[in-house]
Every structure is written in C-alpha cells, then in structure tokens.
Amino acid sequence: EERYATLALFKKGDFDILLSSEVGSEGLDMQFCNVIINYDLPWNPMRVEQRIGRIDRIGQKANKLHIFNLCIAGSIEDRILNRLYEKLNVFEGSVGELEPILGDLSKELNLPDLIELSPEELNKVMVAKELSSERKKEEVKKNRENLEKLLSDDIIDNTLVSSPIHVNKLQALQEQTRSSTIDFLRSKEIEFSITKEGKLELTEDQATALVKVLIFANVERKSEGTQYMERRSEIQKIRREKSVVLNFDTNENDGLETINLGVGSPLMQLMTGHKTSSLVQTQLLHTSHSNCFAAVYRLNIKAGRKKAYLRTVIFNSKNDIIDDLDYFEFIENCTDLAEDKVTETINMRQVALQYIDQQLTLKDKEETDHLNALIDVKKGSLEKHYEKKLIKIRSAINGSKDENIVRMKTGELKNVEKQLKTKLDELEQQRKTESNAELLGLVTLS
Secondary structure, three states, rough: OOOHHHHHHHHHHOOOOOOOOOHHHHHOOOOOOOOEOOOOOOOHHHHHHHHHHOOOOOOOOOOOOEEEEEOOOHHHHHHHHHHHHOOOOOOOOOOOOOOHOOOOOHHHHHHHHHHHOOOHHHHHHHHHHHHHHHHHHHHHHHHHHHHHHOOOOOOOOOHHHHHHOOOHHHHHHHHHHHHHHHHHHHHHOOOEEEOOOOOEEOHHHHHHHHHHHHHHHHOOHHHHHHHHHHHHHHHHHHHHHOOEEEOOOOOOOOOOOOOOOOOOHHHHHHOOOOOOOOOOOEEEEEEOOOOOOEEEEEEEEEEEEEEEEEEEEEEEEOOOEEEEEHHHHHHHHHHEEEOOOOOHHHHHHHHHHHHHHHHHHHHHHHHHHHHHHHHHHHHHHHHHHHHHHHHHHHHHHOOOOOHHHHHHHHHHHHHHHHOOOOOHHHHHHHHOOOOEEEEEEEEEEO
8 A cells, every 4th residue: 555655646746756676567557657767677578578567558648768777887687688688689679579589587597607607608608598599589480470371372272171170370380281291292202201290201312302303393483583593492402411301390490401391481382383272071069159051261362462361251050141250260169070971052152152252352452452552652752752863853954054964964864764664664563463262161060
C-alpha cells in the first residue's frame, strides 16, 4: 500500500524523481513519465524490457521515451553487454523476442569465473558466446522465413491434406519437404539410406547421380535468371562433397556435407517441378463440428510476388457456411478415425468450388488493389525524382547562349526523358496479376 501512495504523490508532482528497487519493475503503471534511468543492468534482457514497460504502455502521451543505461566503462559488465547487445543489434533486429535468442545471461555465464579471467581469456569466452548467439539468431530468422514460405511458395501440394495431423506448421513443412524429396529420388531411381533421425544419406556415386539429374533439370529452366543461379550454386555444394546428408530440420547442421532442404529452397523447385494437386477425400473427428463437411482449398495469387493462402471452409448439412479458417487451425482440432470411408456427393464438390471461386475473386481484387496502390506510389516518387532533374536541365538550356552547351543539354534532356518513360513502362508491366484456385480435399467431419 505504501508504494501505491508514494506513486500517487509522484504522479501528483510532489517530487520529480522516483528511486525504485527491482520490485518497481512489475505491476506499476507510470505512463505519465517518459524517462527511465537503469542504474544497474540485469543479466536477463527481459528484465530490462519489463522496466521499460512501466512507461511504454497505453496512455503514454510523450512522442519519445528516453531510456538511459548506466554502466562502468571497461568493466566485465560493459564488455559483455556491448558485445551481445550493440554488436549483434539485438534490439534493432526484427528477429523476435529477446529471450529465445539470448536467454538469461546469468544462467549461461558464470560471473565469478569471468572475474578471474584475463582480458584475453575473457575475449575468447565472449567470441564463443557471440557466435552461439549469432547461430540462434539465424535459426529463429530461418524458421520464420520457412513458415512464411510454407504458405507463400508455389510448391505446396496435397501432402498436407493427405497427412492431416501435424503439431505445427514447421513440422508440416519439414515432413512435406522430406516426403517430396524421397518421391523425387525414387522417381529418378536414385538409391539412398534413411538415418534414425529421418535424414537421407547418399554415397558419392548416389550424390553424383543426383547432381546429374539436377543439372539437367536446371538447364531446362535457365531462363529463370536469378533462380537458375541460386539452384546452380546449391548443386555445386552437393558436387563438392564425397557423400551427402539431406537434412530437413532447419535447427540442425551436422557438418559441411549436410545439405539443408526447406520447402522454399532452390533445389526443391527442381524436385517438385510444377505439380498439380489431386483431390484428397478423408474422414476426421473434429472437436467442435460434426455431421458436416469441410473443403480444404488453396488460393494462388501472383500480384508483384507469389502468394498462396491455404484455407479450410466448413459447411453444415444444409450447405451453409459455418466457418472459414486457416488450414492449420482447422487440422489441429482434428483426429483420425479408424475407418476412413468417405462418400463424396457431386453437390459437395459444387458447393465448395462455388465458394472457392467467390473467395478467389475477393482475394484477387484485394491483392490487385494493394499492388496498384504500391505502383502508384512508386510512380509518383519516380516522377518527382526525375522532374527535379528535368527542371535543372531545362533551366540550363534556357539560361545558356552557348550552342554547344544547349546541344549537349538537349541530348541529356532526351536521355533523361527516355529513362523516365522506360522506368514508368516497367512499373506498368508490374500491374499484371495472375490468380487461380485449387480444391485440395473434401473432409467429412463426424
């Protein structure tokens, strides 16, 4: 009660500075302040976040918050925090929360041991710690990218629907990639062995056979420019190794001979080609819905860049829409049935296709409008940029009596106008969009 009374006096303005222990870092709302001075710095970065959260909250009216961290120059604390925060740019990076990357430093680094180390020994410890943190940072980043590619890459097929039970998107990603790779190797009659961890091992001869197949497939798609070069680089990695391990877990790397494959990796583009999905029919038990059916579908939109939306729509017995949700949200509430008998009716397919067509029209318009707005902004910026150049050149032409200068500037004017027209035409070409939809599966919910 005493601290709340003190806080009320502080808010009233009876004094300008409030000195607080660690207990003040939680449960107190001080959005009427805009300055925090950390006299000590906790080893756990999340503790600092909690302190900042006292003033960085709803109701804060200041345009800028000032956070000051006091640290003795040259101390172990100074060197460690500078290494891990400033050099790694943890606060500025968009990797995610701090805790998964750095954890609690007090648990990972033994302060009494560090005090006994010489500057050279301390430096070695910190370099090792820095490299470890960098690896964690990259892992988090790659996992995020892979999860995005799971929905935005154009090689998602019916693997997800035919094997519906997945703990999360990342597991689904890894399982689909592994399954697609195995199918590819078998179709090309390339032998391999499977480890206990589910990785694929190829001997030198088997890896050579794979390289030949991939090179041939890549040459056929040479016109794809940058993607062609990316795939070529990945093929060279396999070519350099005597034996190869194909790994599908982005958090693991056994060594230089390990090739990490994700659903969006360049090599997967060659292995999957341009598959089309076949319709899957199954029967599942859902925690919230019964005596109805669901349709799993995918919307493919190319408006500037490729996007794919994997969704599930649920219909009741009267064919009314109950819900439309992300595929993974739907499947997490499903369990397999011992019997998998599905009686598809023509009506089920027609109802699903009609709804999917409507959704494609809406999503296509949404993405097209967004793309056009973006291009309009780019065109406006481009025209302003070149208009300044043109005004300057025209001014030079009008202000000069030297025929040589006028002739030179006139030529320059035409070149700049041509450049502007070319760039504007290129932007207009980007307005072209493509879209299509696929019905991937029909699911009877019991």
